[in-house]
Amino acid sequence: MQVRINHVVISVSTGDITAWKGDIIVNASNSGLYGGGGVDGAIHRAGGPQIAAECALIRQKQGGVMPGEAAFTTAGRLPNLGIIHTVGPIWKGGGAGEETTLARCYISSLDLACARGARSIAFPNISTGVYNFPKKLACETALSTIADYVQSTGPDKLPLETITFICFEPDNARLYEETLKTYI
Numbered sequence: 686m687q688v689r690i691n692h693v694v695i696s697v698s699t700g701d702i703t704a705w706k707g708d709i710i711v712n713a714s715n716s717g718l719y720g721g722g723g724v725d726g727a728i729h730r731a732g733g734p735q736i737a738a739e740c741a742l743i744r745q746k747q748g749g750v751m752p753g754e755a756a757f758t759t760a761g762r763l764p765n766l767g768i769i770h771t772v773g774p775i776w777k778g779g780g781a782g783e784e785t786t787l788a789r790c791y792i793s794s795l796d797l798a799c800a801r802g803a804r805s806i807a808f809p810n811i812s813t814g815v816y817n818f819p820k821k822l823a824c825e826t827a828l829s830t831i832a833d834y835v836q837s838t839g840p841d842k843l844p845l846e847t848i849t850f851i852c853f854e855p856d857n858a859r860l861y862e863e864t865l866k867t868y869i
């Protein structure tokens with residue numbers, strides 16, 4: 686399932702993000718960049734200790750990463766150009782700015798990917814695991830934020846050609862496919 690906005694193809698697929706072969710993988714990390722479970726654990730396991738070593742340097746330099754922000758490391762043993770570690774909001778009922786923070790995760794990651802000249806990027810479903818963000822709202826936030834970003838940035842300033850959402854869970858894949866259809 687894919688749609689095209691300007692020159693950018695936005696698509697949904699299912700599976701493990703560490704098997705994806707494009708330029709930038711986005712990680713759903715934590716503020717200390719300590720590694721953890723879920724997609725974060727899978728990326729650190731697949732990429733090896735180089736990623737944690739670079740995360741430690743970021744901690745030393747700037748004390749970590751705030752929710753909604755993002756930081757770049759290389760991809761260790763993975764074949765990608767790099768990993769962008771972003772920190773999603775922990776869902777606290779919706780009154781703590783969670784939706785805005787989640788949108789900022791996507792924007793910060795896209796800004797960083799563009800600054801690196803990336804042509805492709807893959808996102809997991811940030812915050813929808815242990816951070817407990819409602820899946821439908823997370824999906825709508827992710828897709829509307831990305832569509833706005835592509836529409837408002839303009840082709841000459843956007844090196845990205847493909848943006849892929851990798852859904853690990855079938856219900857997320859279904860939600861993304863249904864919502865993406867509304868952008869055709």
Ligand code: AR6
Pocket residue numbers: 700701702703713714715720721722723724725726727728773809810811812813814815816817851852853854857
């Ligand atoms: N590939 C793609 N998606 C995955 C994979 C994978 N290999 N594994 C899980 N997911 P979560 P969060 C999906 O919990 O909610 C970590 O411990 C998963 O099904 O990984 O942002 C961090 O260190 C879900 O849809 O991230 C933080 O402490 C989505 O990835 C905390 O969890 C996100 O689930 C971040 O929580």
